[in-house]
Amino acid sequence: MPRVYVSSVIDAPAERVWAEIRDFNALPRWVPAVAESRIEGNAPGDQVGCVRAFTLKDGGALREKLLALSDFDYAVSYSILESPMGVSNYVATLRLAPVTDGERCFAEWTAEFECEPARAEDLVERIGRGVFQPAFDELKKKFGRR
Amino acid sequence: MVEIVRSTVLDAPLEAVWQLLRDFATAVPIPVADAVGALEGGKDAASVGASRIAGPWRERLIELDERNHSLRTCLVDSPLPLYGYVARQQLRRITDGEGTFWQWRASFATDPYREADLVARVADEVIAAGFATIRARVARTRASSSLPSVSRVARASAPVARREEGPIETSLVMVSRHGGPEVLENAQANVLPPGPGQVRVRQTAIGLNYIDVYCRTGAYPLLTPPGTPGMEAAGQVIDVGDGVVGFLPGDRVVYAAPPVGAYAGVRNVTADSLVIIPDGIDDETAAAAMLKGLSAEYLLNRVHRVRAGDRVLVHSAAGGVGLLLCQWAKKLGAVVLGTVSTPDKARLAREHGCDYPIISRGTDFLKPVQDATKGKGCDVVYDGIGRASFLESFEALAPLGHLVSYGQASGALAPFDPAILSRKSASLSRPVLFHYTANPETLRAMAANLFAAIGEGLRASPRQRYKLSDAARAHRDLEGRRTVGASVLVP
Numbered sequence: 001m002p003r004v005y006v007s008s009v010i011d012a013p014a015e016r017v018w019a020e021i022r023d024f025n026a027l028p029r030w031v032p033a034v035a036e037s038r039i040e041g042n043a044p045g046d047q048v049g050c051v052r053a054f055t056l057k058d059g060g061a062l063r064e065k066l067l068a069l070s071d072f073d074y075a076v077s078y079s080i081l082e083s084p085m086g087v088s089n090y091v092a093t094l095r096l097a098p099v100t101d102g103e104r105c106f107a108e109w110t111a112e113f114e115c116e117p118a119r120a121e122d123l124v125e126r127i128g129r130g131v132f133q134p135a136f137d138e139l140k141k142k143f144g145r146r
Numbered sequence: 147m148v149e150i151v152r153s154t155v156l157d158a159p160l161e162a163v164w165q166l167l168r169d170f171a172t173a174v175p176i177p178v179a180d181a182v183g184a185l186e187g188g189k190d191a192a193s194v195g196a197s198r199i200a201g202p203w204r205e206r207l208i209e210l211d212e213r214n215h216s217l218r219t220c221l222v223d224s225p226l227p228l229y230g231y232v233a234r235q236q237l238r239r240i241t242d243g244e245g246t247f248w249q250w251r252a253s254f255a256t257d258p259y260r261e262a263d264l265v266a267r268v269a270d271e272v273i274a275a276g277f278a279t280i281r282a283r284v285a286r287t288r289a290s291s292s293l294p295s296v297s298r299v300a301r302a303s304a305p306v307a308r309r310e311e312g313p314i315e316t317s318l319v320m321v322s323r324h325g326g327p328e329v330l331e332n333a334q335a336n337v338l339p340p341g342p343g344q345v346r347v348r349q350t351a352i353g354l355n356y357i358d359v360y361c362r363t364g365a366y367p368l369l370t371p372p373g374t375p376g377m378e379a380a381g382q383v384i385d386v387g388d389g390v391v392g393f394l395p396g397d398r399v400v401y402a403a404p405p406v407g408a409y410a411g412v413r414n415v416t417a418d419s420l421v422i423i424p425d426g427i428d429d430e431t432a433a434a435a436m437l438k439g440l441s442a443e444y445l446l447n448r449v450h451r452v453r454a455g456d457r458v459l460v461h462s463a464a465g466g467v468g469l470l471l472c473q474w475a476k477k478l479g480a481v482v483l484g485t486v487s488t489p490d491k492a493r494l495a496r497e498h499g500c501d502y503p504i505i506s507r508g509t510d511f512l513k514p515v516q517d518a519t520k521g522k523g524c525d526v527v528y529d530g531i532g533r534a535s536f537l538e539s540f541e542a543l544a545p546l547g548h549l550v551s552y553g554q555a556s557g558a559l560a561p562f563d564p565a566i567l568s569r570k571s572a573s574l575s576r577p578v579l580f581h582y583t584a585n586p587e588t589l590r591a592m593a594a595n596l597f598a599a600i601g602e603g604l605r606a607s608p609r610q611r612y613k614l615s616d617a618a619r620a621h622r623d624l625e626g627r628r629t630v631g632a633s634v635l636v637p
Contacts, residue, residue, distance in 0.1 A: 008242045009155055097238075097249060100152045101277070106247040108238060133242060 002120040006132040007108035012143035014098040014105035018074045024052050024066045031135040060084045087113040152273045153249040158284040160239040160246045164215050166280050229255040313338050318410035319617045322372045324364030327621040337412045340387035344414045351433035352408050353378030354620055354633040361406055369406045376408025380433035390417045398423040402437035411637035418586045421593040434632035435606035439596040441579050442470035449577045450526045450548050454479025459524040461531050463500050464491035466632050472500040473604050483518055485511045515542045533557035548573045608634040
């Protein structure tokens with residue numbers, strides 16, 4: 001099963017970064033690839049089970065379901081319901097962990113999915129380098145030291 | 147149950163940190179006192195179920211996950227009330243750089259009134275100290291890509307075989323026949339480039355030991371004339387031979403091992419007998435402390451594990467090894483008794499932690515021992531005297547006691563009937579240091595314990611300094627009992 005793993009260290013306490021990203025509807029604020037987003041059925045963005053429908057700047061449209069949200073572990077898991085990427089059983093987890101010897105946190109984003117074997121490498125690259133890493137770069141910019 | 151979570155970021159690839167961390171015995175310090183523990187009972191490093199021991203601490207590896215880069219340990223023995231202590235360590239790769247995220251979770255139960263104190267101690271003295279240790283090792287490994295105490299990392303790197311071309315001339319001391327101090331002659335010689343497995347060392351301090359006298363007189367068959375005496379020295383690496391990894395030119399190193407030949411400005415030494423000297427310990431202290439300090443280390447931690455409250459009898463308590471045994475046993479919480487020959491030496495022993503100095507000539511100490519222990523006897527007796535004191539040392543033992551006969555200044559032990567041991571269920575050991583230090587991993591663990599103890603105040607610096615060319619005078623002073631504590635020769 002193809003697996004994406006991207007991680008980084010952000011120069012802000014985990015609770016501040018978490019406040020920025022925990023809202024399941026907040027992707028346009030910090031994921032550069034995302035153009036706009038809404039939660040279906042007008043549900044709140046922290047209701048486990050809710051579905052976000054969002055569009056990418058390249059025009060693609062996706063629907064993702066919130067599977068787990070932990071304010072204790074600073075972790076969010078979600079699955080893809082529909083996407084133009086040709087993946088199935090896609091589950092991703094984004095998690096923060098405090099770095100206790102400084103005002104920093106460690107962020108990691110993993111995704112696992114199934115696809116045609118020939119496309120796996122390209123998809124891992126596109127998701128990791130094209131979506132997750134730019135999002136971390138955006139957070140690092142937002143919370144970067146002045 | 148309290149849980150402590152601490153984490154840090156290291157500027158090194160996950161693989162490098164994991165190699166250090168998974169090396170259970172040598173990686174992260176056991177809590178508080180000792181920088182590095184010793185592995186127990188022949189288990190390999192990184193084998194699940196292995197225990198490491200440092201002083202009164204015993205920690206067991208109960209989970210190791212190579213895929214997840216995590217491990218879990220528990221404390222089996224601890225001098226602190228850390229009940230059900232389990233710690234989990236987890237490494238994570240930082241993919242947008244070269245770093246590694248390291249998280250350490252420890253949980254334990256304790257008495258409520260001690261909780262805050264113990265949480266702070268575990269956080270600072272265990273976890274923060276562990277982070278600092280590995281951070282320093284990672285920095286070292288990356289700076290030199292060689293680290294002798296972590297063989298796996300060292301061996302994974304390419305051998306470093308830089309050579310000074312050609313022989314180097316040096317002054318040295320030669321013995322052309324066995325005899326008195328006058329047979330120690332100053333000479334010049336060329337030291338060839340190091341052979342395979344060897345390191346050429348420019349020595350800055352040479353330890354003076356009584357064994358050097360035995361080598362000179364021929365009492366020990368370690369030196370066949372013509373030859374150069376000396377078992378112990380510190381200095382700087384000049385160059386290394388084929389197959390040597392873990393040492394670079396300029397590294398400060400120390401050794402205490404046969405073969406003889408240390409009385410020289412430059413010499414070749416087997417890499418396996420060398421240990422890197424940590425910052426904060428000078429060459430002279432390292433040279434003076436290595437042989438005697440490793441002796442104290444293995445006698446107190448390996449041959450017998452001295453625990454708090456043990457009654458320990460040290461013969462020749464004001465001697466080189468004796469003063470270290472007294473200090474270190476005291477630090478471990480033992481009640482220390484010691485025999486010495488004069489009131490001055492009694493004072494010196496007392497200053498070094500001996501609770502009950504007993505003035506005797508290696509005999510007639512039984513009654514004072516019985517008096518001091520209220521008739522109970524001693525849990526362990528460290529006897530370097532040998533033949534003259536053997537039976538009385540045995541009598542001084544408590545039931546289940548351990549007689550450790552580690553030297554024979556008065557002659558080899560006379561034949562005796564092992565059945566006498568059954569009178570007390572006593573144990574007898576006749577250990578030899580070099581059997582313990584023959585394994586480089588063990589040697590480096592022992593040296594790390596010694597250096598940590600020196601860092602915590604174990605007094606091991608030399609009290610006399612001689613020029614190497616004055617070796618004959620140094621021997622006269624040593625044999626004439628005019629030296630106190632350790633001495634070094636300086637090339």
